[in-house]
Amino acid sequence: MTSAALLTDRYELTMLEAALADGTAHRRCVFEVFTRRLPAGRRYGVVAGTGRVLERLADFTFGADELEWLARERVVGDATLEYLAAYRFGGSMVGYAEGEAFFPQSPLLVVEGTFAEAVVLETLVLSILNYDSAVASAASRMTSAAVDRPCLEMGSRRAHEEAAVAAARAAVVAGFAGTSNLEAGRRYGLPTIGTAAHAYTLLHDDEESAFASQVATLGTGTTLLVDTYDVRRGVERALAAAGTSLGAVRLDSGDLGVLAHEVRAQLDAAGARATQIVVTSDLDEHAIASLAVAPVDSYGVGTSVVTGSGAPTCGMVYKLVAREGRSGALEPVAKASTSKTSVGGRKSAGRRLGPDGRATEELLVVGPDDAVRAWEPGDGVRALHVPLVADGVVDERWAGAAGVDAARLRHRTSRDELPRGARRLSADEAAVPTGTLRVG
Amino acid sequence: MTSAALLTDRYELTMLEAALADGTAHRRCVFEVFTRRLPAGRRYGVVAGTGRVLERLADFTFGADELEWLARERVVGDATLEYLAAYRFGGSMVGYAEGEAFFPQSPLLVVEGTFAEAVVLETLVLSILNYDSAVASAASRMTSAAVDRPCLEMGSRRAHEEAAVAAARAAVVAGFAGTSNLEAGRRYGLPTIGTAAHAYTLLHDDEESAFASQVATLGTGTTLLVDTYDVRRGVERALAAAGTSLGAVRLDSGDLGVLAHEVRAQLDAAGARATQIVVTSDLDEHAIASLAVAPVDSYGVGTSVVTGSGAPTCGMVYKLVAREGRSGALEPVAKASTSKTSVGGRKSAGRRLGPDGRATEELLVVGPDDAVRAWEPGDGVRALHVPLVADGVVDERWAGAAGVDAARLRHRTSRDELPRGARRLSADEAAVPTGTLRVG
Incomplete structure (x- = not known):
């Protein structure tokens, strides 16, 4: 320093x-x-x-x-x-x-x-x-609203680059389970998380090859982002790439509550009962609370936590x-x-x-x-x-x-x-x- | 780095x-x-x-x-x-x-x-x-509202310590005349400003001795903060300490529009026509605009500029x-x-x-x-x-x-x-x- x-x-x-x-x-x-x-x-x-x-x-x-x-x-x-x-x-x-x-x-x-x-x-x-x-004051409301489901801090890009490290740390103090920020992981020993963005799917010739490549390198336990084109087909392709041992799918747009129910049903029908659903997309404590009845396994929170949610x-x-x-x-x-x-x-x-x-x-x-x-x-x-x-x-x-x-x-x-x-x-x-x- | x-x-x-x-x-x-x-x-x-x-x-x-x-x-x-x-x-x-x-x-x-x-x-x-x-987007609205009066960035304490440096820089890009942040001054060659807080007055046995001490060290061109006890008496004491060549008085609380008129009249009556009035205290672009008709010479802006004013x-x-x-x-x-x-x-x-x-x-x-x-x-x-x-x-x-x-x-x-x-x-x-x- x-x-x-x-x-x-x-x-x-x-x-x-x-x-x-x-x-x-x-x-x-x-x-x-x-x-x-x-x-x-x-x-x-x-x-x-x-x-x-x-x-x-x-x-x-x-x-x-x-x-x-x-x-x-x-x-x-x-x-x-x-x-x-x-x-x-x-x-x-x-x-x-x-x-x-x-x-x-x-x-x-x-x-x-x-x-x-x-x-x-x-x-x-x-x-x-x-x-x-x-x-931390905002994060505490989010972890309260999430009850037992993990909240993950992903807001680095919406805060000054050093503030982002402090925000990850403060979110974890208030109960977040991990952060996407590598420097925060290094400096404070926090768990870090993250797999892929839409750019990864778009880089490839099609969604099938993107998912196959990600699973080949990161394993079937990875999280596949399924909303680049069409969510239903995205989930199909995710299961085709990873099988029913797929770790999780991530939803980053659309009506998350509705989508989560549909995707859960689709995963269950395919036998992927252990595959989790991660939701992201401008979540705050109120959005988290409103998703309490949706079959969601964890919440990725960005802008609202690093900016103190108002x-x-x-x-x-x-x-x-x-x-x-x-x-x-x-x-x-x-x-x-x-x-x-x-x-x-x-x-x-x-x-x-x-x-x-x-x-x-x-x-x-x-x-x-x-x-x-x-x-x-x-x-x-x-x-x-x-x-x-x-x-x-x-x-x-x-x-x-x-x-x-x-x-x-x-x-x-x-x-x-x-x-x-x-x-x-x-x-x-x-x-x-x-x-x-x-x-x- | x-x-x-x-x-x-x-x-x-x-x-x-x-x-x-x-x-x-x-x-x-x-x-x-x-x-x-x-x-x-x-x-x-x-x-x-x-x-x-x-x-x-x-x-x-x-x-x-x-x-x-x-x-x-x-x-x-x-x-x-x-x-x-x-x-x-x-x-x-x-x-x-x-x-x-x-x-x-x-x-x-x-x-x-x-x-x-x-x-x-x-x-x-x-x-x-x-x-x-x-x-910068918020700061531009403030410098617009201030028209020709200088805006000074003083919000370091309300932002992450490194974000504060970036905020000072961004405010100056959008027309602010200077910053209180020393590191921003060093790193980017920005003009830095600031003289004293209420703590300086409270440290002394009375306002008279605080002002006399500040003028003895910083000169009559300094800015004296006059609202620790009673503004009218503060201005009297400021003039007693520095005479009519006093650089400026600062108002940091109360109804700034009303106070500015009263203080201007008091300064003018005492012959201190060149003594300026600096106002601070949770200003944002709307507060600045509402002070357009008040006899104010510059605006010190803190929280609202470093947090993007909403x-x-x-x-x-x-x-x-x-x-x-x-x-x-x-x-x-x-x-x-x-x-x-x-x-x-x-x-x-x-x-x-x-x-x-x-x-x-x-x-x-x-x-x-x-x-x-x-x-x-x-x-x-x-x-x-x-x-x-x-x-x-x-x-x-x-x-x-x-x-x-x-x-x-x-x-x-x-x-x-x-x-x-x-x-x-x-x-x-x-x-x-x-x-x-x-x-x-």
Whole structure:
């Protein structure tokens, strides 16, 4: 990886420049990441990207190339360049475990350090969490709608090429079974899938020779795309090429519900009862739900998952909520004017659970450092913050392929804990209310 | 840059594997990139990302790491690995110049080469063009609505961290004056902007000391963010800190139209007639248009531009339209079943212009290779395809910082050539119809 340090808004460095000059750059600060609201109609969000934040922290260093460019463009002066040359994040982060459900105001990530070391991370942290969480939040609705049928992520071509890798990862966090994206497979150990496109059939002189060639190389267990010309004849030819041990057929156009019934009947009549039906073609959570009664075995999802199904970003912000004052103590701070207000002070968070083990409230506790204690067993509240970075040292459990596995498990558990209605697709309020408790 | 070769859907390589085995991999092929429709209500799209496609072609090579992973995961076998180890795109590409307006069916990019060399580029080419063009298409509406006032791209935090760099570039192609994204500044020579966030004010003991500190370091020409507490008092304090030579104030919340009038009056009354007003806060093309009568000097745009303002991807596809048959001649091919049909055959494209020099038709010419000739002067048609890659050699005019400059100019000219109504924001059909002419 090249340096991540310039994946940053210019104002982070100009603020740093001015704060280094007046000494406030070294004040201890607490920044929190949260979102003011969920996308219209959504009942919960899903945190994703936390592992990627931790991975990219290691790349967030200003090398000779970055420093030279900043100097040449006069973005900052010599004192700031000197600070940046030595920059390593040495502060701490706690946050919601990746995969956790969240609600408006949930303090998803709490970053503590000097102003200087924490402010420069704002842009990168938000870029990662906003995009990855948008994908995971949409993907979770899709895997909910699909119930036990696998969802496969195939949207790489509809997202920026690197966003596509992150989208594959976020979709898997939210329960997708695999991805078409090879780089995501390599980087995070995700299962990759895919066999052939219409171009493969069109390349050949006819559908028969295309199918025969594909089966000859990829085996009878492959998936044949049967809708290039006529679906019924496509299925006939697929069976002629592979026999009844054909792995699957894929339908990528037309009225998928109707076609799936027809194709299932045709396959069954031919004795290909184990041959599966994969459907693709602009599916989203609503299309998946509408196919629940169709004889479909898995869903390939593209555009809608990589673009957050109508909500391509989460609107998360990174706000200063407390900073060291003249006395040396941490003091809560918050913007006070007309709109976009926030609650000052460092927060911890817990999910209050009812007697049935299901969530009833997102509880934020605001207060001075020593009043914010860990939740005790018996409180009926599950603590939501886990340590992610301690004095600059990343907790590696949350990074890499292991982090994806942990996040996937966390998501499953967290979603199962939501109130029964939370997984409905119809527009509604946040599944649980957020309450704030001031202590100390 | 690391290898781009695995930013690819698995099926590109499994198709390659099967086509290498049966010999069709070496058939000469023509693939075309086009979109079937514009987003609902949009009147034109803007091609962006072409320069990035050309830049990343150089990275599209399978190194030892990529080959080892593909072998270990058994994605493909030895013959394919051998082919990939030697892979360099040796074919040709022509396409719409970056920045050009486009319409449904416009053949934005035409890739010609063997099936093997062209098919593996599908995912990367579409990822880049779909995202970058979505951003440029939205950005063009914003710069249209802003008329002569500069638009500044500030949306990095609301997009994947690398998508943010591409978004900044695409916004500038469509007329944005600068970006907050430092990496985009470094990579493409774009002007970067930004001074301070609310956190800077909150870091200090009071607004007075924050402003005094910012002016001391960044000079009186800086932009002071005046809405952390109370806007009226913020402006008073800004003038107290910087005097009437203050560069600008920024408003980031509240009713921007009303506030802009109040702040302008306050600045003028204090003699700060040259102090500008920058507005930010979830602006999109409609908000910009509604601020046309407000005394605003520039617009900072975030979320809406990096997410394509409701259309985060373009839906472009990469379709095989012709391939060498048994005879050795190129034959048109097209999918024929229920939906998603396309027009087979290699196409050239021109924009027919009326006597006033404005576009009246997007004209596609389909026919055998030798029938598709360049347009002659006097035809009243401007040819749209420019050469991009010839026998694997990239035309460097379209890449790097020079490519962005060329695209920016091309966009301005292309947009000025659209029919008068094309820049209206209200929902309507494509600004010109697409016609198809078969020759030969």
